[in-house]
Structures are given as structure tokens and as C-alpha cells.
Amino acid sequence: MAAMPKDGGGLKRPSTVRSADPPGRLEAVHFINEALKGPAAAIFRGLVPAFVTIGRDRFYDTVMDSTQLLSGCLQIFQSQRSRFSALLVDEQGRQVNDDRVRLRCGRSVEDIVAMIVRTHAKRHFRSALGGDPNDPASHAGQLYLAIRDYLLHDWQVPLVPHYAPLPVETVLRLGPGLLDLRDAEAVRTLTPSAPVPVAAVPVPVPEIVSPPPVPKPAPAPSLRMGVEGAGPGRPSSPQEEFWWDALTDRSVSQIIGTRSPNEMRELVAALAGVNDSVRSELFAGLSLTTFQAAICLATAYRVLGRNSFANLFGLPGRPVVIATIAKRLRERGAGSRSDLKTLARLTEGAVRV
Known part of the structure; x- marks a missing residue:
């Protein structure tokens, strides 16, 4: 899935599937962003009628700013994966079905999902905590630096607002153990006195259902x-x-x-x-x-x-x-x-x- 990141941080996990180094970070990120704003955006807009009300030039920012919309889009990608087949190809144009295999953009689906989660976390931390998440001197930057390597999976998107109140020391102490906390309640137990967080930018969204949360698709x-x-x-x-x-x-x-x-x-x-x-x-x-x-x-x-x-x-x-x-x-x-x-x-x- 070529979609949604602006945070160029690549995964540090080794992969036995890749046979060559991916292209440069900036080139890959640019390729992925352009795919989202073009063909990927068109697919999502075709599947979810409510997205038609979101202007084309605002679609990327609207989705990336909304925990609910982003989570829903990722679930749509999983449930309607065949709709994205034209984007899930390697450099030779061959279909890629393994999320660990590098796509034409130079990153695998696993890599791209991690980039998406990190991008959303940056945006939410900036809004909820203030400061620049790219600046390690700010609180947002300190938290992002501590948690960045553990933002890997699509199921973490709904947890991003609950990560924001976590003390940096707690995240550093947990390390990979953060991935054992699979729901909001488990994360909230680490900050019992903190109010329940909300998404940074509330927007009208299609009905979200569970399991798993997904905006209702158009008839297919x-x-x-x-x-x-x-x-x-x-x-x-x-x-x-x-x-x-x-x-x-x-x-x-x-x-x-x-x-x-x-x-x-x-x-x-x-x-x-x-x-x-x-x-x-x-x-x-x-x-x-x-x-x-x-x-x-x-x-x-x-x-x-x-x-x-x-x-x-x-x-x-x-x-x-x-x-x-x-x-x-x-x-x-x-x-x-x-x-x-x-x-x-x-x-x-x-x-x-």
C-alpha cells in the first residue's frame, strides 16, 4: 500500500526478504506521498461516499490528522486489498502479496504502515503536547524519540491519543514491552490520573464498526x-x-x-x-x-x-x-x-x- 507517510523514518528491523537496499529515504517518502494524494486517494474516495465531501487537496491532511479516519482507512485497505492491487507491485510491475517484500516505491507494506503510524503520532503529539516532535528539546520531541521505534502496526493508530499522556520515562522503561499493550485500557493504566485523550482534530466520519473499525464501504x-x-x-x-x-x-x-x-x-x-x-x-x-x-x-x-x-x-x-x-x-x-x-x-x- 503506497500511502500516507511524511515521517521518513525507516524500520530498523532486518528483513531476510529484501535482496538490495531500498532507494533513498527522501525519494521513497516522496513517491509514497504522491501515491496517496493521487491513485490511493482516488480509491478511498471511491469506496467511501462520505469522503467525497473532503476536498482532494485536503484529503491527505484530513486523514492523517484524524485517528478515527486513519484507522478506518487502514482497515479498508486490509478488507478491500484487491482494490489496491495496482499499487502493490514491485519494480518489475509484478504483484506483491507479502507485506515484507519491497514495493516499487522502495518500501514494503510493513515499512509503510510503520511510517504511517509515526506520521500520525507526530501530528497528534504536536497538537496534544505542543512543540515540534522533530525537536528533541520539546516534550513532544522527547516522547516521539522514545516511542518511535515501537510504532510499527496498524492496530496502534487508535492508541496514539493514549500514548500522548505517557511519561517519557515510562516509555523508555517499557521499550519493546509497549507492544504488549494492545488496547487503550492497558495503556491508560500507565497514566491513571490522566484524562481520557481524544483525537486531535474531530471531524465528521462515516460510521465506524467493530470488529475491526472500518468506515462503511460503498456497495461493491x-x-x-x-x-x-x-x-x-x-x-x-x-x-x-x-x-x-x-x-x-x-x-x-x-x-x-x-x-x-x-x-x-x-x-x-x-x-x-x-x-x-x-x-x-x-x-x-x-x-x-x-x-x-x-x-x-x-x-x-x-x-x-x-x-x-x-x-x-x-x-x-x-x-x-x-x-x-x-x-x-x-x-x-x-x-x-x-x-x-x-x-x-x-x-x-x-x-x-
């Missing part, structure tokens, strides 16, 4: 051909619509197979009704992408059956059992880098034990 007939004419079969809530899009993506449907309209409606409803333990233990705990989460849940639904799935994964559910399943998956190496076919196999084994 190519993804919903079996539903548009089915009357009662059409997704009836944003959550169901989100999971319908994920389950009908070609990469997912090739793994889970085809289902009758009734079976599809039941599966979508089941996934839309999962409990908070599923979100925290599986989605966040294993850092799963949208498509990976769809594979994981659809596999568990197939193995367990509707009633047992609802008993464990629905409301109120069985948090202890969900934690056990997540632990088994983690021990088997399941995570954000697992391919979909392998994840389905690992999930089946973890659920059956």
Missing part, C-alpha cells in the same frame, strides 16, 4: 452478486456487511469453499456476533489481518458447528476456552505472517484438540 457488486438480488439475504448491519466482504474475497473463498445463500447468511451472522474475548485474544492477540480473521473464524465455525461456535465465540461466550485456542495457535506459530491455507489448518487443529 462484484463482491455481493449472490446477495444483491436475494432480498432478505442482504447483510442487514455494518458488521455483517464487513464480514460478507471479507468472506467473499477470492483469497478467502478459495480456502473456505462455497456455501448456499442460507449457509452464508448463518456464517456472516455468527461472525458478526463474536464476543470481546475473540477480538482481544485472536484478532489483536495474534495480530490477524481481516482476511486471516475470516479464515480463522470460518474454520472454527465449520469444525464446531453453529451451536458450539455460538456457545464459545458468541455472547457471552467462553473466554477461558478462547484464550486456550489462541494459546494453541500461538504455540503452533500462527500470526500475521501465516498464509491463509496454513492458518486454516492450524485453526482446525487448535479447535479440535
